[in-house]
Amino acid sequence: MNIDSQLKLQAYLDGELKAGQTRQVAEWLDKDPEARALFAELQHTTTIMTGNEPPVKLPVPGEFFWARIEREITARPSPRPRYSWAQWWRVLLPLGAVGLLVALLLPRDAAPGKASSVATLKGMEVETYLPNSQVITFRSESEGVSFVWVDTR
Amino acid sequence: MADRASVKDMSKESEQSTLSDEALVREAQGGGLNAFEELVARHRDKVYARAFTMLHSEDEAVDLSQEAWVKAWQRLNQFQGDSSFVTWITRIVINLCLDQLRKQKRQRTESIEQLDDEAGGVERQMPIVTPNPTERLEREELRQRIDRALGQLSTEHRTVLVLHEFEELEYKEIAKVMGCSIGTVMSRLFYARRRMASLMAGVKREEPT
Numbered sequence: 001m002n003i004d005s006q007l008k009l010q011a012y013l014d015g016e017l018k019a020g021q022t023r024q025v026a027e028w029l030d031k032d033p034e035a036r037a038l039f040a041e042l043q044h045t046t047t048i049m050t051g052n053e054p055p056v057k058l059p060v061p062g063e064f065f066w067a068r069i070e071r072e073i074t075a076r077p078s079p080r081p082r083y084s085w086a087q088w089w090r091v092l093l094p095l096g097a098v099g100l101l102v103a104l105l106l107p108r109d110a111a112p113g114k115a116s117s118v119a120t121l122k123g124m125e126v127e128t129y130l131p132n133s134q135v136i137t138f139r140s141e142s143e144g145v146s147f148v149w150v151d152t153r
Numbered sequence: 154m155a156d157r158a159s160v161k162d163m164s165k166e167s168e169q170s171t172l173s174d175e176a177l178v179r180e181a182q183g184g185g186l187n188a189f190e191e192l193v194a195r196h197r198d199k200v201y202a203r204a205f206t207m208l209h210s211e212d213e214a215v216d217l218s219q220e221a222w223v224k225a226w227q228r229l230n231q232f233q234g235d236s237s238f239v240t241w242i243t244r245i246v247i248n249l250c251l252d253q254l255r256k257q258k259r260q261r262t263e264s265i266e267q268l269d270d271e272a273g274g275v276e277r278q279m280p281i282v283t284p285n286p287t288e289r290l291e292r293e294e295l296r297q298r299i300d301r302a303l304g305q306l307s308t309e310h311r312t313v314l315v316l317h318e319f320e321e322l323e324y325k326e327i328a329k330v331m332g333c334s335i336g337t338v339m340s341r342l343f344y345a346r347r348r349m350a351s352l353m354a355g356v357k358r359e360e361p362t
Binding site: 011044068 | 186189190193194197198201202205206211215218219222223226227292295296297299300303314317318319323324339340342343346347349350353
Protein backbone atom coordinates (compact mmCIF):
# COMPACT_ATOMS: atom_id res chain seq x y z
CA MET A 1 0.00 0.00 0.00
CA ASN A 2 1.56 3.33 -0.98
CA ILE A 3 1.53 6.48 1.14
CA ASP A 4 -1.20 8.16 -0.94
CA SER A 5 -3.54 5.23 -0.30
CA GLN A 6 -2.68 5.28 3.40
CA LEU A 7 -3.43 9.00 3.64
CA LYS A 8 -6.68 8.51 1.74
CA LEU A 9 -7.67 5.87 4.26
CA GLN A 10 -6.97 8.30 7.06
CA ALA A 11 -8.92 11.08 5.34
CA TYR A 12 -11.83 8.65 5.06
CA LEU A 13 -11.63 8.05 8.82
CA ASP A 14 -11.59 11.81 9.48
CA GLY A 15 -14.50 12.53 7.14
CA GLU A 16 -12.29 14.68 4.90
CA LEU A 17 -13.05 12.96 1.58
CA LYS A 18 -15.53 14.02 -1.08
CA ALA A 19 -18.60 11.84 -1.63
CA GLY A 20 -17.18 10.04 -4.70
CA GLN A 21 -13.89 9.22 -2.98
CA THR A 22 -15.69 8.07 0.16
CA ARG A 23 -17.55 5.45 -1.85
CA GLN A 24 -14.31 4.26 -3.50
CA VAL A 25 -12.51 3.87 -0.15
CA ALA A 26 -15.48 2.06 1.39
CA GLU A 27 -15.43 -0.46 -1.47
CA TRP A 28 -11.65 -0.83 -1.17
CA LEU A 29 -11.97 -1.49 2.58
CA ASP A 30 -14.50 -4.23 1.90
CA LYS A 31 -12.07 -6.05 -0.40
CA ASP A 32 -8.64 -5.46 1.21
CA PRO A 33 -7.85 -6.98 4.65
CA GLU A 34 -4.57 -5.02 4.92
CA ALA A 35 -6.45 -1.76 4.43
CA ARG A 36 -8.98 -2.86 7.04
CA ALA A 37 -6.21 -3.62 9.56
CA LEU A 38 -4.57 -0.21 9.06
CA PHE A 39 -7.94 1.50 9.26
CA ALA A 40 -8.70 -0.30 12.54
CA GLU A 41 -5.38 0.83 14.00
CA LEU A 42 -5.91 4.48 13.05
CA GLN A 43 -9.46 4.36 14.34
CA HIS A 44 -8.35 2.81 17.61
CA THR A 45 -5.84 5.61 18.25
CA THR A 46 -8.47 8.25 17.58
CA THR A 47 -11.01 6.47 19.76
CA ILE A 48 -8.76 6.17 22.79
CA MET A 49 -7.66 9.80 22.53
CA THR A 50 -11.07 11.35 22.06
CA GLY A 51 -12.39 12.59 25.38
CA ASN A 52 -9.26 11.44 27.18
CA GLU A 53 -7.11 14.52 27.07
CA PRO A 54 -4.74 14.29 30.03
CA PRO A 55 -6.12 16.52 32.81
CA VAL A 56 -3.62 19.30 33.41
CA LYS A 57 -3.97 21.80 36.23
CA LEU A 58 -2.12 25.06 36.57
CA PRO A 59 0.87 24.28 38.82
CA VAL A 60 0.86 27.73 40.47
CA PRO A 61 -1.83 29.32 42.66
CA GLY A 62 -4.40 31.33 40.73
CA GLU A 63 -3.53 34.54 42.62
CA PHE A 64 0.13 34.37 41.58
CA PHE A 65 -0.87 33.57 38.05
CA TRP A 66 -3.19 36.58 37.91
CA ALA A 67 -0.74 38.91 39.68
CA ARG A 68 1.75 38.83 36.79
CA ILE A 69 -0.99 39.28 34.19
CA GLU A 70 -2.38 42.24 36.13
CA ARG A 71 1.06 43.80 36.45
CA GLU A 72 1.61 43.55 32.70
CA ILE A 73 -1.75 44.87 31.66
CA THR A 74 -1.86 47.76 34.10
CA ALA A 75 1.57 48.84 32.88
CA ARG A 76 0.07 49.26 29.39
CA PRO A 77 -3.00 51.20 28.29
CA SER A 78 -6.34 49.47 28.74
CA PRO A 79 -8.41 48.60 25.67
CA ARG A 80 -10.32 51.49 24.22
CA PRO A 81 -14.03 51.13 24.87
CA ARG A 82 -15.86 49.78 21.86
CA TYR A 83 -18.76 51.88 20.61
CA SER A 84 -21.72 50.39 18.89
CA TRP A 85 -23.62 52.16 16.11
CA ALA A 86 -26.41 52.90 18.57
CA GLN A 87 -23.93 54.73 20.80
CA TRP A 88 -22.57 56.68 17.83
CA TRP A 89 -26.08 57.71 16.81
CA ARG A 90 -26.78 58.95 20.30
CA VAL A 91 -23.89 61.42 19.87
CA LEU A 92 -24.19 62.18 16.17
CA LEU A 93 -27.92 62.84 16.00
CA PRO A 94 -28.03 65.83 18.40
CA LEU A 95 -24.81 67.20 16.90
CA GLY A 96 -26.27 66.93 13.41
CA ALA A 97 -29.45 68.69 14.50
CA VAL A 98 -27.48 71.55 16.05
CA GLY A 99 -25.30 71.81 12.93
CA LEU A 100 -28.37 71.99 10.68
CA LEU A 101 -29.92 74.68 12.86
CA VAL A 102 -26.75 76.76 12.76
CA ALA A 103 -26.51 76.39 8.98
CA LEU A 104 -30.11 77.57 8.55
CA LEU A 105 -29.75 80.55 10.85
CA LEU A 106 -26.46 81.86 9.50
CA PRO A 107 -26.45 84.23 6.48
CA ARG A 108 -25.56 82.33 3.30
CA ASP A 109 -23.11 84.91 1.89
CA ALA A 110 -21.11 87.42 3.68
CA ALA A 111 -19.57 90.11 1.48
CA PRO A 112 -15.90 90.85 2.06
CA GLY A 113 -15.24 94.10 3.78
CA LYS A 114 -18.53 94.05 5.66
CA ALA A 115 -19.11 93.19 9.28
CA SER A 116 -18.36 89.53 8.88
CA SER A 117 -14.75 88.55 8.79
CA VAL A 118 -15.42 85.29 6.96
CA ALA A 119 -16.47 85.08 3.32
CA THR A 120 -17.05 82.18 1.00
CA LEU A 121 -15.62 82.29 -2.50
CA LYS A 122 -16.42 79.30 -4.73
CA GLY A 123 -16.17 76.90 -1.85
CA MET A 124 -13.00 78.52 -0.54
CA GLU A 125 -12.75 80.38 2.67
CA VAL A 126 -11.24 83.86 2.79
CA GLU A 127 -10.63 85.15 6.22
CA THR A 128 -9.52 88.61 7.25
CA TYR A 129 -8.61 88.86 10.85
CA LEU A 130 -8.65 92.69 10.80
CA PRO A 131 -11.14 94.02 8.24
CA ASN A 132 -9.43 97.38 7.71
CA SER A 133 -5.88 96.17 7.72
CA GLN A 134 -3.76 95.07 4.83
CA VAL A 135 -3.27 91.51 6.05
CA ILE A 136 -5.46 88.88 4.45
CA THR A 137 -5.23 85.12 4.88
CA PHE A 138 -6.65 82.81 2.30
CA ARG A 139 -7.30 79.12 2.93
CA SER A 140 -8.48 76.53 0.43
CA GLU A 141 -9.54 73.32 2.21
CA SER A 142 -9.95 71.45 -1.07
CA GLU A 143 -6.43 72.33 -2.21
CA GLY A 144 -5.01 72.07 1.28
CA VAL A 145 -3.14 75.38 1.01
CA SER A 146 -3.08 78.65 2.93
CA PHE A 147 -1.90 82.07 1.71
CA VAL A 148 -1.16 85.15 3.75
CA TRP A 149 -1.25 88.38 1.76
CA VAL A 150 0.26 91.46 3.37
CA ASP A 151 -0.50 94.74 1.62
CA THR A 152 1.90 97.41 2.79
CA ARG A 153 0.46 100.24 0.69
CA MET B 154 -16.80 52.86 55.49
CA ALA B 155 -14.09 50.36 54.58
CA ASP B 156 -16.46 47.54 55.49
CA ARG B 157 -19.10 48.94 53.22
CA ALA B 158 -16.56 49.15 50.37
CA SER B 159 -15.45 45.56 50.88
CA VAL B 160 -19.06 44.35 51.00
CA LYS B 161 -19.65 46.23 47.74
CA ASP B 162 -16.56 44.58 46.19
CA MET B 163 -17.71 41.14 47.34
CA SER B 164 -21.18 41.62 45.94
CA LYS B 165 -19.67 42.76 42.64
CA GLU B 166 -17.44 39.66 42.57
CA SER B 167 -20.34 37.31 43.23
CA GLU B 168 -22.39 39.15 40.63
CA GLN B 169 -19.61 38.65 38.08
CA SER B 170 -19.28 34.96 38.83
CA THR B 171 -22.88 34.53 37.67
CA LEU B 172 -22.38 36.46 34.42
CA SER B 173 -21.86 34.70 31.09
CA ASP B 174 -18.50 34.88 29.30
CA GLU B 175 -20.08 37.19 26.72
CA ALA B 176 -21.25 39.64 29.37
CA LEU B 177 -17.83 39.59 31.04
CA VAL B 178 -16.11 40.19 27.71
CA ARG B 179 -18.34 43.22 27.08
CA GLU B 180 -17.45 44.62 30.50
CA ALA B 181 -13.76 43.93 29.96
CA GLN B 182 -13.92 45.60 26.54
CA GLY B 183 -15.06 48.72 28.35
CA GLY B 184 -11.95 48.51 30.55
CA GLY B 185 -13.37 46.36 33.37
CA LEU B 186 -10.37 44.63 34.91
CA ASN B 187 -12.48 42.68 37.43
CA ALA B 188 -14.48 41.15 34.61
CA PHE B 189 -11.27 40.16 32.87
CA GLU B 190 -9.92 38.61 36.08
CA GLU B 191 -13.06 36.50 36.29
CA LEU B 192 -12.49 35.31 32.70
CA VAL B 193 -8.92 34.36 33.61
CA ALA B 194 -10.12 32.46 36.69
CA ARG B 195 -12.65 30.55 34.61
CA HIS B 196 -10.39 29.50 31.77
CA ARG B 197 -6.80 29.58 33.07
CA ASP B 198 -6.61 25.79 33.47
CA LYS B 199 -7.83 25.09 29.95
CA VAL B 200 -5.45 27.64 28.42
CA TYR B 201 -2.53 26.34 30.48
CA ALA B 202 -3.43 22.73 29.59
CA ARG B 203 -3.29 23.51 25.88
CA ALA B 204 0.13 25.15 26.25
CA PHE B 205 1.41 22.26 28.36
CA THR B 206 0.16 19.57 25.95
CA MET B 207 1.93 21.30 23.10
CA LEU B 208 5.19 22.20 24.84
CA HIS B 209 5.49 19.53 27.53
CA SER B 210 7.25 22.00 29.81
CA GLU B 211 5.54 23.41 32.92
CA ASP B 212 7.57 26.62 33.09
CA GLU B 213 7.17 27.46 29.44
CA ALA B 214 3.47 26.62 29.56
CA VAL B 215 2.89 28.92 32.56
CA ASP B 216 4.83 31.76 30.88
CA LEU B 217 3.11 31.41 27.54
CA SER B 218 -0.36 31.06 29.00
CA GLN B 219 0.18 34.27 30.98
CA GLU B 220 1.42 35.96 27.83
CA ALA B 221 -1.69 34.73 26.04
CA TRP B 222 -3.91 36.42 28.63
CA VAL B 223 -1.97 39.68 28.33
CA LYS B 224 -2.34 39.53 24.53
CA ALA B 225 -6.02 38.75 24.91
CA TRP B 226 -6.48 41.91 27.01
CA GLN B 227 -4.65 44.03 24.45
CA ARG B 228 -6.69 42.61 21.57
CA LEU B 229 -9.99 42.33 23.39
CA ASN B 230 -11.62 44.88 21.13
CA GLN B 231 -10.84 42.69 18.12
CA PHE B 232 -12.95 39.91 19.61
CA GLN B 233 -16.20 40.03 17.66
CA GLY B 234 -17.89 36.99 19.18
CA ASP B 235 -17.69 34.90 15.98
CA SER B 236 -16.49 32.01 18.16
CA SER B 237 -16.72 31.49 21.90
CA PHE B 238 -14.32 33.43 24.08
CA VAL B 239 -12.60 30.23 25.22
CA THR B 240 -12.01 29.18 21.59
CA TRP B 241 -10.57 32.63 20.87
CA ILE B 242 -8.16 32.65 23.83
CA THR B 243 -7.16 29.04 23.04
CA ARG B 244 -6.22 30.08 19.49
CA ILE B 245 -4.05 32.84 20.94
CA VAL B 246 -2.15 30.41 23.17
CA ILE B 247 -1.82 27.89 20.32
CA ASN B 248 -0.26 30.58 18.11
CA LEU B 249 2.15 31.57 20.87
CA CYS B 250 3.14 27.94 21.38
CA LEU B 251 3.72 27.48 17.65
CA ASP B 252 5.93 30.60 17.60
CA GLN B 253 7.86 29.20 20.54
CA LEU B 254 8.27 25.81 18.87
CA ARG B 255 9.47 27.48 15.66
CA LYS B 256 12.03 29.44 17.67
CA GLN B 257 13.25 26.26 19.33
CA LYS B 258 13.39 24.49 15.99
CA ARG B 259 15.56 27.21 14.52
CA GLN B 260 17.89 26.96 17.49
CA ARG B 261 18.48 23.23 17.35
CA THR B 262 20.26 21.49 14.52
CA GLU B 263 18.20 19.43 12.15
CA SER B 264 17.60 16.13 13.87
CA ILE B 265 17.12 12.65 12.46
CA GLU B 266 13.60 12.81 13.79
CA GLN B 267 12.94 15.86 11.63
CA LEU B 268 14.33 14.13 8.54
CA ASP B 269 12.10 11.16 9.25
CA ASP B 270 9.11 13.44 9.61
CA GLU B 271 9.39 14.90 6.15
CA ALA B 272 10.82 11.92 4.25
CA GLY B 273 8.47 9.17 5.36
CA GLY B 274 9.93 8.05 8.65
CA VAL B 275 10.16 4.77 10.45
CA GLU B 276 6.44 4.87 11.27
CA ARG B 277 5.65 3.96 7.69
CA GLN B 278 7.46 0.67 8.00
CA MET B 279 5.98 -0.16 11.40
CA PRO B 280 3.83 -3.28 11.59
CA ILE B 281 0.15 -2.61 12.08
CA VAL B 282 -0.83 -2.75 15.73
CA THR B 283 -3.83 -4.91 16.53
CA PRO B 284 -5.83 -3.62 19.50
CA ASN B 285 -5.72 -6.04 22.43
CA PRO B 286 -9.29 -6.68 23.56
CA THR B 287 -8.25 -8.06 26.95
CA GLU B 288 -6.49 -4.99 28.32
CA ARG B 289 -8.77 -2.41 29.79
CA LEU B 290 -7.51 0.63 31.63
CA GLU B 291 -9.10 2.89 34.12
CA ARG B 292 -9.70 6.32 32.62
CA GLU B 293 -7.09 7.95 34.83
CA GLU B 294 -4.41 5.45 33.86
CA LEU B 295 -5.35 5.73 30.21
CA ARG B 296 -4.95 9.51 30.36
CA GLN B 297 -1.55 9.14 32.00
CA ARG B 298 -0.42 6.78 29.27
CA ILE B 299 -1.67 9.15 26.60
CA ASP B 300 0.26 11.94 28.31
CA ARG B 301 3.47 9.87 28.42
CA ALA B 302 3.06 8.78 24.81
CA LEU B 303 2.45 12.37 23.66
CA GLY B 304 5.65 13.35 25.45
CA GLN B 305 7.59 10.90 23.30
CA LEU B 306 6.38 12.34 20.00
CA SER B 307 8.26 14.99 18.06
CA THR B 308 6.85 18.49 18.53
CA GLU B 309 5.48 18.51 14.97
CA HIS B 310 3.66 15.21 15.45
CA ARG B 311 2.39 16.11 18.90
CA THR B 312 1.11 19.51 17.73
CA VAL B 313 -0.82 18.16 14.78
CA LEU B 314 -2.31 15.37 16.90
CA VAL B 315 -3.36 17.75 19.67
CA LEU B 316 -4.94 20.16 17.20
CA HIS B 317 -6.82 17.37 15.45
CA GLU B 318 -7.86 15.11 18.33
CA PHE B 319 -8.29 17.59 21.20
CA GLU B 320 -9.06 20.87 19.45
CA GLU B 321 -11.01 19.04 16.74
CA LEU B 322 -9.66 21.21 13.94
CA GLU B 323 -10.04 20.17 10.31
CA TYR B 324 -7.01 19.58 8.07
CA LYS B 325 -7.28 22.99 6.41
CA GLU B 326 -7.59 24.78 9.76
CA ILE B 327 -4.49 23.00 11.10
CA ALA B 328 -2.60 23.88 7.90
CA LYS B 329 -3.53 27.53 8.35
CA VAL B 330 -2.54 27.64 12.02
CA MET B 331 0.74 25.79 11.44
CA GLY B 332 1.59 27.58 8.21
CA CYS B 333 2.06 24.41 6.15
CA SER B 334 0.25 22.54 3.39
CA ILE B 335 -2.71 20.21 3.92
CA GLY B 336 -0.52 17.38 2.58
CA THR B 337 2.03 17.99 5.33
CA VAL B 338 -0.74 18.01 7.94
CA MET B 339 -2.05 14.70 6.63
CA SER B 340 1.33 12.98 6.64
CA ARG B 341 2.26 14.32 10.09
CA LEU B 342 -1.07 13.21 11.48
CA PHE B 343 -0.66 9.79 9.94
CA TYR B 344 2.81 9.23 11.38
CA ALA B 345 1.75 10.67 14.73
CA ARG B 346 -1.14 8.24 14.93
CA ARG B 347 1.01 5.28 13.94
CA ARG B 348 3.59 6.20 16.56
CA MET B 349 0.87 6.64 19.19
CA ALA B 350 -0.54 3.25 18.23
CA SER B 351 2.79 1.58 18.86
CA LEU B 352 3.36 3.50 22.12
CA MET B 353 -0.13 2.69 23.35
CA ALA B 354 -0.12 -0.88 22.07
CA GLY B 355 -2.34 -3.11 24.15
CA VAL B 356 -4.61 -0.37 25.37
CA LYS B 357 -8.32 -0.77 24.99
CA ARG B 358 -10.62 2.11 25.70
CA GLU B 359 -12.76 1.46 28.73
CA GLU B 360 -16.36 1.02 27.66
CA PRO B 361 -18.90 3.09 29.55
CA THR B 362 -20.81 0.91 32.00
